[in-house]
Amino acid sequence: MKKTINVNKTASVPYSQGTIHNGTLYVSGQLPVDPVTGELCTGNITEQTQAVMKNIAAIVEAAGAKMEDILKCTVLLTDMADFAQMNEAYLAYFPADPPARICYQVSALPRGANIEIDAIVAV
Numbered sequence: 560m561k562k563t564i565n566v567n568k569t570a571s572v573p574y575s576q577g578t579i580h581n582g583t584l585y586v587s588g589q590l591p592v593d594p595v596t597g598e599l600c601t602g603n604i605t606e607q608t609q610a611v612m613k614n615i616a617a618i619v620e621a622a623g624a625k626m627e628d629i630l631k632c633t634v635l636l637t638d639m640a641d642f643a644q645m646n647e648a649y650l651a652y653f654p655a656d657p658p659a660r661i662c663y664q665v666s667a668l669p670r671g672a673n674i675e676i677d678a679i680v681a682v
Contacts, residue, residue, distance in 0.1 A: 566617045567594040577618045584622045584680035588635070589614040590672040599670050604641040608648035611676045616652070619680055626652055628681045634662040635675040645674060 564577035564584070577586045591600035591610035594617065600610040616626055636645060642662065650657060658678070668675050 564618055564622050566621045567592070567597075567614065577622055579622055579682055582682055584619065584624060584678075584682045586615055586618050586678040586680060588633075588675040588677040589618075590668065590670060590675055592670075592672075599672060604636075604644045604673060605648045607672070607674050608645045608676075609651075611674055612649065612652045615676060615678055619678070622680065622682050624680050624682045627656070629653075629658040629678050630681055631659040631679045632661075633677050634660060635665045635668060636662065637665060637668055637673045639664040641673065649676075 560580075562579040563575035564579065565575055567576060574587055576589075577584050579585075589611045591607035592598065592614065593600065593610070594614060600607050602610075615629075619626060619629065634645065634649070636642065
């Protein structure tokens with residue numbers, strides 16, 4: 560049985576922010592969007608990464624899990640030159656045993672964002 564998780568009510572998108580099936584939460588790609596205003600974070604990559612990770616954390620917590628339960632993330636960056644700063648901000652959310660991860664550079668992301676991250680989580 561599938562269960563959907565939606566915590567950001569400002570998002571007007573045709574998908575669920577998270578879907579749980581058979582004990583696994585699949586978190587849709589999160590942009591650096593303020594969940595209250597719906598505005599895109601236009602700060603540096605560190606601030607954008609923090610905004611994305613806060614959005615992921617809210618979905619993970621709404622599903623009854625913790626950040627430590629994240630098994631794998633996919634990071635999309637529009638500029639691989641941002642990798643070091645993104646990595647530093649990202650790792651602050653995983654002080655021990657970070658999840659498996661892959662990172663790609665892409666030509667563009669929705670809304671002109673510079674970063675998007677999704678996650679697979681054990682629930």
